[in-house]
Amino acid sequence: MHPNALLDLATQLVREVQKLDAPADGLVSLFFRKNKLLGPRERHALAETTYAVLRQRLLWQHLAQSGHGPMERRLVALAWQGQPHVLAVGLSTDESAWLERTRQIDFNTLPDKLRHNLPDWLSNALRAQLPDEEFWALVKSYSEGAPLDLRVNTLKDKREAVLQALLDAGQQAEATPYSPQGIRVHGKPALQKMPLYTNGHVEVQDEGSQLLALLTGAKRGDMVVDFCAGAGGKTLALGAMMRNTGRLYAFDVSGHRLDNLKPRLARSGLSNVYPAQIAHERDERIKRLSGKIDRVLVDAPCSGLGTLRRNPDLKWRQSPKAVAELQAKQLAILNSAARLLKPGGRLVYATCSVMPAENETVAEQFTQEHQDFVPVSSADLLTQAGVANAEGLCNAQGQLRLWPHRHATDGFYAAVWEKKD
Numbered sequence: 001m002h003p004n005a006l007l008d009l010a011t012q013l014v015r016e017v018q019k020l021d022a023p024a025d026g027l028v029s030l031f032f033r034k035n036k037l038l039g040p041r042e043r044h045a046l047a048e049t050t051y052a053v054l055r056q057r058l059l060w061q062h063l064a065q066s067g068h069g070p071m072e073r074r075l076v077a078l079a080w081q082g083q084p085h086v087l088a089v090g091l092s093t094d095e096s097a098w099l100e101r102t103r104q105i106d107f108n109t110l111p112d113k114l115r116h117n118l119p120d121w122l123s124n125a126l127r128a129q130l131p132d133e134e135f136w137a138l139v140k141s142y143s144e145g146a147p148l149d150l151r152v153n154t155l156k157d158k159r160e161a162v163l164q165a166l167l168d169a170g171q172q173a174e175a176t177p178y179s180p181q182g183i184r185v186h187g188k189p190a191l192q193k194m195p196l197y198t199n200g201h202v203e204v205q206d207e208g209s210q211l212l213a214l215l216t217g218a219k220r221g222d223m224v225v226d227f228c229a230g231a232g233g234k235t236l237a238l239g240a241m242m243r244n245t246g247r248l249y250a251f252d253v254s255g256h257r258l259d260n261l262k263p264r265l266a267r268s269g270l271s272n273v274y275p276a277q278i279a280h281e282r283d284e285r286i287k288r289l290s291g292k293i294d295r296v297l298v299d300a301p302c303s304g305l306g307t308l309r310r311n312p313d314l315k316w317r318q319s320p321k322a323v324a325e326l327q328a329k330q331l332a333i334l335n336s337a338a339r340l341l342k343p344g345g346r347l348v349y350a351t352c353s354v355m356p357a358e359n360e361t362v363a364e365q366f367t368q369e370h371q372d373f374v375p376v377s378s379a380d381l382l383t384q385a386g387v388a389n390a391e392g393l394c395n396a397q398g399q400l401r402l403w404p405h406r407h408a409t410d411g412f413y414a415a416v417w418e419k420k421d
């Protein structure tokens, strides 16, 4: 495609995504479905440029003020991630001269806000939790993107064997430092074409997610509920921990998300999973299973603010009001899910958020209101599950608290309780 046409399409895509009225990943996929002539390399350039605009939106908007022409075209020029010749050929002489002038600016001299590219409410919430140096390390991690983590399906294979197969196929990969089932792959392999993937030996799953599943301690013969199962990332991990025995209910209010679990289940070889759409957290099905379940995982709907490496649009699409609304929902779901547990059973509450309002605050309120649930240290449970240096993954209360800049995972949180006998 001619550079002019490619820059025009990039401008259109950035205009769509900048409306911030829908998740960026969905808008990018939709755009590619509508523009079938784009080749893989062009798609990559457009997607990466769009994400680069979102990641450093305040900086680019500030620099774009000095240029001419449509704002989105200026943002594309500033954040361009494709081949340099596209800009060299596609931009006018004036545009090229302007871009060159912006490149002379030393970004380190700019105000903090243009360097961290976060809305005030979010930077304040992060700074309240992290010393200055760590805050900037976190900001840096956001612009580096996320690695590709795989979880080995232990029903079908062993981590060492999968790792060797990947290395033999010329991939750069290594065992993840914490999860005993994890492999981190560098570069962008065509995973979906690999037999290891199509035959269900591996699934894509952030190392942090793998640790959440481990916290449940689900084992052979257990009755387990994955309350907010979605497309089943954690369901699959739980089913493998249970060695395909017992009964694993995968509940979600979204039938569409549960539908996405089906092909993954087929690949995984699991036959102990019972997906079921529920109307809400107080659905009749939940009442019927009350007091019968050994392990409940509540992977609650959350702001997703722990996933900014992958979803930079969320920092512009979320708000303090949305976080407060989510907190109320999270407590309602947790309270309802807790009723499922039998005495001695274990409850895990998890989010992919770094906001205390969705994490420690929810856990504290639950503990205060449920004298029959005793908090359990995630650090101890992870150590028992064979995770090295588990203390370093947890907050002062022993709850799992993962950070991209510290642990190279998404920002996950988990609190665990056991129901008194």
Ligand SMILES: C[S@@+](CC[C@H](N)C(=O)[O-])C[C@H]1O[C@@H](n2cnc3c(N)ncnc32)[C@H](O)[C@@H]1O
Binding pocket: 209, 227, 228, 229, 230, 231, 232, 233, 234, 235, 251, 252, 253, 254, 257, 278, 280, 281, 299, 300, 301, 302, 333
């Ligand atoms: C963080 S996502 C789950 C991700 C999933 N566990 C995984 O590992 O792929 C949260 C899920 O909660 C679901 N959800 C929202 N409200 C719910 C409710 N009241 N009861 C059960 N699930 C709910 C959403 O549809 C969404 O799929």
